[in-house]
Amino acid sequence: xxxxxxxxxxxxxxxxxxxxxxxxxxxxxxxxxxxxxxxxxxxxxxxxxxxxxxxxxxxxxxxxxxxxxxxxxxxxxxxxxxxxxxxxxxxxxxxxxxxxxxxxxxxxxxxxxxxxxxxxxxxxxxxxxxxxxxxxxxxxxxxxxxxxxxxxxxxxxxxxxxxxxxxxxxxxxxxxxxxxxxxxxxxxxxxxxxxxxxxxxxxxxxxxxxxxxxxxxxxxxxxxxxxxxxxxxxxxxxxxxxx
Amino acid sequence: xxxxxxxxxxxxxxxxxxxxxxxxxxxxxxxxxxxxxxxxxxxxxxxxxxxxxxxxxxxxxxxxxxxxxxxxxxxxxxxxxxxxxxxxxxxxxxxxxxxxxxxxxxxxxxxxxxxxxxxxxxxxxxxxxxxxxxxxxxxxxxxxxxxxxxxxxxxxxxxxxxxxxxxxxxxxxxxxxxxxxxxxxxxxxxxxxxxxxxxxxxxxxxxxxxxxxxxxxxxxxxxxxxxxxxxxxxxxxxxxxxxxxxxxxxxxxxxxxxxxxxxxxxxxxxxxx
Numbered sequence: 140x141x142x143x144x145x146x147x148x149x150x151x152x153x154x155x156x157x158x159x160x161x162x163x164x165x166x167x168x169x170x171x172x173x174x175x176x177x178x179x180x181x182x183x184x185x186x187x188x189x190x191x192x193x194x195x196x197x198x199x200x201x202x203x204x205x206x207x208x209x210x211x212x213x214x215x216x217x218x219x220x221x222x223x224x225x226x227x228x229x230x231x232x233x234x235x236x237x238x239x240x241x242x243x244x245x246x247x248x249x250x251x252x253x254x255x256x257x258x259x260x261x262x263x264x265x266x267x268x269x270x271x272x273x274x275x276x277x278x279x280x281x282x283x284x285x286x287x288x289x290x291x292x293x294x295x296x297x298x299x300x301x302x303x304x305x306x307x308x309x310x311x312x313x314x315x316x317x318x319x320x321x322x323x324x325x326x327x328x329x330x331x332x333x334x335x336x337x338x339x340x341x342x343x344x345x346x347x348x349x350x351x352x353x354x355x356x357x358x359x360x361x362x363x364x365x366x367x368x369x370x371x372x373x374x375x376x377x378x379x380x381x382x
Numbered sequence: 383x384x385x386x387x388x389x390x391x392x393x394x395x396x397x398x399x400x401x402x403x404x405x406x407x408x409x410x411x412x413x414x415x416x417x418x419x420x421x422x423x424x425x426x427x428x429x430x431x432x433x434x435x436x437x438x439x440x441x442x443x444x445x446x447x448x449x450x451x452x453x454x455x456x457x458x459x460x461x462x463x464x465x466x467x468x469x470x471x472x473x474x475x476x477x478x479x480x481x482x483x484x485x486x487x488x489x490x491x492x493x494x495x496x497x498x499x500x501x502x503x504x505x506x507x508x509x510x511x512x513x514x515x516x517x518x519x520x521x522x523x524x525x526x527x528x529x530x531x532x533x534x535x536x537x538x539x540x541x542x543x544x545x546x547x548x549x550x551x552x553x554x555x556x557x558x559x560x561x562x563x564x565x566x567x568x569x570x571x572x573x574x575x576x577x578x579x580x581x582x583x584x585x586x587x588x589x590x591x592x593x594x595x596x597x598x599x600x601x602x603x604x605x606x607x608x609x610x611x612x613x614x615x616x617x618x619x620x621x622x623x624x625x626x627x628x629x630x631x632x633x634x635x636x637x638x639x640x641x642x643x644x645x646x647x648x649x650x651x652x653x654x655x
Binding site: 234235236237240243245246327328329330332342344345346347348349 | 412417421425426441442443444455456457458559560561562564565568583584585586587614616
């Protein structure tokens with residue numbers, strides 16, 4: 140039995156690779172719709188998380204105010220926030236019976252963006268804090284001598300560390316596009332409306348179509364790798380040009 | 383410089399949000415339903431027919447029956463389409479639903495290892511369950527308050543098996559949907575109660591096959607209910623009612639009967655008009 144298992148696994152992998160390749164080659168319209176929705180939702184969530192999380196991270200790095208250490212630990216801890224819990228909280232907020240129910244946002248891509256933004260903001264904030272704290276210890280005296288306030292210093296360091304901070308953004312994006320728990324609950328996995336890559340993979344697994352589920356997994360990995368490659372190239376180009 | 387950058391990012395975020403929000407402008411209703419109707423492919427066959435004739439898009443959120451009714455109680459659905467008569471009648475009696483209408487039925491089957499170590503095969507569901515329990519053969523339960531889970535518990539009770547006492551390592555409470563539970567049963571070579579629709583469209587069968595089928599007790603009735611606009615004023619009453627009227631109409635009932643997998647009909651329309 141155990142002797143045959145690796146062979147079965149190899150065949151399944153091969154089947155899934157083939158399926159993935161066929162899906163890509165046929166550029167299936169439904170599949171590209173799902174991939175595009177995944178990208179749109181997770182990119183929007185990442186942008187929001189960066190706008191909110193990077194200033195928070197920078198202020199935590201250079202600021203001096205009561206409760207700062209508690210906040211640092213809090214944001215570090217929130218990096219491990221379980222997606223289902225975020226999904227459930229956002230669901231209860233956006234549900235018709237909830238405080239924001241009147242907007243009717245539940246089961247829409249907007250709801251998914253909100254949930255992922257909540258999930259990813261602590262990650263961006265915590266990683267930003269680390270990057271800026273390192274810079275702060277290096278340039279502190281210099282900035283001080285120029286008479287910069289702490290807020291001003293935080294802003295300067297954010298701009299100065301923009302290339303390193305791209306890693307924080309990518310980490311956030313990676314988390315957003317990979318999670319299934321939150322988007323499943325607040326999106327509802329509605330065909331053609333809120334179905335994204337991860338919820339499709341979960342659905343095909345439920346249907347027992349494991350080769351197709353794995354094939355979709357391969358495609359998701361390829362998409363994420365491609366995004367990271369583009370980001371890396373852009374960063375290199377920008378650094379040479381403006382760095 | 384920083385503020386300009388933040389401003390641009392914020393603008394981009396708003397743009398993306400607006401782009402995603404613009405999707406929501408079409409005419410649609412939200413239906414909370416069960417995994418069996420969605421995963422068996424019935425909705426994939428049925429809804430395009432309705433959408434074409436009515437111009438109303440139907441957005442299906444597929445959950446277990448218990449969860450689907452809870453979602454409707456919160457006002458997050460316009461119509462529920464589920465299969466647990468007792469729970470549905472309670473839902474209507476509580477005032478959350480307007481009226482329950484019967485739509486169609488399919489049947490439950492007991493799936494198990496083809497070798498049938500518990501000798502449970504046959505037409506009698508209660509005898510089959512008694513034998514599984516007597517042999518302490520592995521049995522996978524949905525355990526998720528779904529319609530199928532509720533039916534399973536009713537059958538154990540009718541078979542005279544007191545689950546609280548009989549439960550042991552042989553009885554696996556998985557708390558999962560029909561598909562995942564079938565995946566678990568396939569990997570453990572265990573018995574499981576399933577609806578025929580999901581089983582027919584299920585691919586990862588392993589060594590499992592149908593063990594018990596054909597008992598009239600295994601009849602599984604589906605009902606459809608409009609969520610009460612008196613409780614939730616935003617419910618799309620007119621469009622939701624249109625969907626219900628269509629599902630029980632001659633045209634809708636025919637579309638249900640037409641859905642087949644491998645030549646086998648999955649759902650049998652039986653709406654009373």
